[in-house]
Amino acid sequence: MKNIIFLLFTLLALNSFSQKKKDSIPKWKMHGRFAFIFNQSSFSNWASGGENTVAGNINVNYDLNYKKDNLNWDTRLITSYGLSHISNKGYRKTDDRFELNTLLGLKTGKYWFLSFIGNFRTQYTKGFDYKKEPKVLVSEFLSPAYLTYGPGMLWKKSNDLNFNIAPATARYTFVSEFFSGKFGVEEGKTTAFSLGFNFSSYYKFAIMENVEMENILTLYTDYLANIANVDVDYQTNIRFLVNKHLKMHMTFHTIIDDDASSRVQFRQLFGLGVNYSFHEKIKY
Numbered sequence: 001m002k003n004i005i006f007l008l009f010t011l012l013a014l015n016s017f018s019q020k021k022k023d024s025i026p027k028w029k030m031h032g033r034f035a036f037i038f039n040q041s042s043f044s045n046w047a048s049g050g051e052n053t054v055a056g057n058i059n060v061n062y063d064l065n066y067k068k069d070n071l072n073w074d075t076r077l078i079t080s081y082g083l084s085h086i087s088n089k090g091y092r093k094t095d096d097r098f099e100l101n102t103l104l105g106l107k108t109g110k111y112w113f114l115s116f117i118g119n120f121r122t123q124y125t126k127g128f129d130y131k132k133e134p135k136v137l138v139s140e141f142l143s144p145a146y147l148t149y150g151p152g153m154l155w156k157k158s159n160d161l162n163f164n165i166a167p168a169t170a171r172y173t174f175v176s177e178f179f180s181g182k183f184g185v186e187e188g189k190t191t192a193f194s195l196g197f198n199f200s201s202y203y204k205f206a207i208m209e210n211v212e213m214e215n216i217l218t219l220y221t222d223y224l225a226n227i228a229n230v231d232v233d234y235q236t237n238i239r240f241l242v243n244k245h246l247k248m249h250m251t252f253h254t255i256i257d258d259d260a261s262s263r264v265q266f267r268q269l270f271g272l273g274v275n276y277s278f279h280e281k282i283k284y
Contacts, residue, residue, distance in 0.1 A: 031277065032062040033276070035276075037056065071104075072105040074102070097123060113156060142178050146171060147172040151270070160204040171193070176190065203215045215235075215236055233254075248273070249271055250270050
């Protein structure tokens with residue numbers, strides 16, 4: 001009889017613990033995503049001409065979310081690299097990005113948080129302007145590199161819909177001695193400091209079944225320079241789900257930054273991607 005009572009209490013305790021864990025809010029959410037996007041074109045005796053091209057892009061995104069009581073901390077790593085091989089021209093870089101975003105929030109209302117943002121972005125390898133002969137070096141590892149941070153207010157309805165306003169954001173621009181005098185850095189120096197207004201937002205939604213759109217926008221204006229000049233970084237990703245591991249991927253990326261280029265920068269990518277999720281965990 002004692003053994004039966006003990007067994008009943010054990011089962012009751014396990015059920016209670018399981019129900020409590022199920023109903024509680026997870027503290028940590030971790031999710032990594034790997035994607036390989038491939039493009040290829042081939043011509044043989046093609047009357048209108050064309051160049052054989054093979055291109056590939058590797059993307060790795062990793063999200064780390066922490067939530068406990070009124071504290072909210074979101075960190076996102078975005079990194080990608082791409083190469084293309086064009087017949088008679090060799091290898092050329094098509095994508096090169098490293099970006100780390102972190103946002104710490106203290107809840108003050110239903111959707112509002114006191115926040116502190118941090119952002120670091122750069123590229124991995126040398127970049128060239130192939131329109132000039134000989135080719136001209138235009139960037140390299142950590143040159144330029146940008147470090148941005150500052151306090152603000154966060155409005156967050158979910159991980160898929162939020163925006164942050166930071167009216168006193170510091171930004172450092174780093175370059176090597178070779179690029180001194182470019183990217184907004186004074187001649188003879190390798191670092192530039194600016195203080196300005198930063199607005200960033202993230203919105204992801206389903207257009208239709210198996211089709212989602214992701215929008216990432218950042219606006220920045222420098223109080224210490226031309227306050228009417230606004231830097232814009234806007235990226236749209238559209239993903240078409242074929243099955244669990246295959247997706248059609250479209251990227252449209254626009255940058256307006258007078259310190260980097262006097263023209264509007266635009267990048268477009270389209271291809272079939274192999275996707276893989278890793279380290280997808282939830283901790284209570």
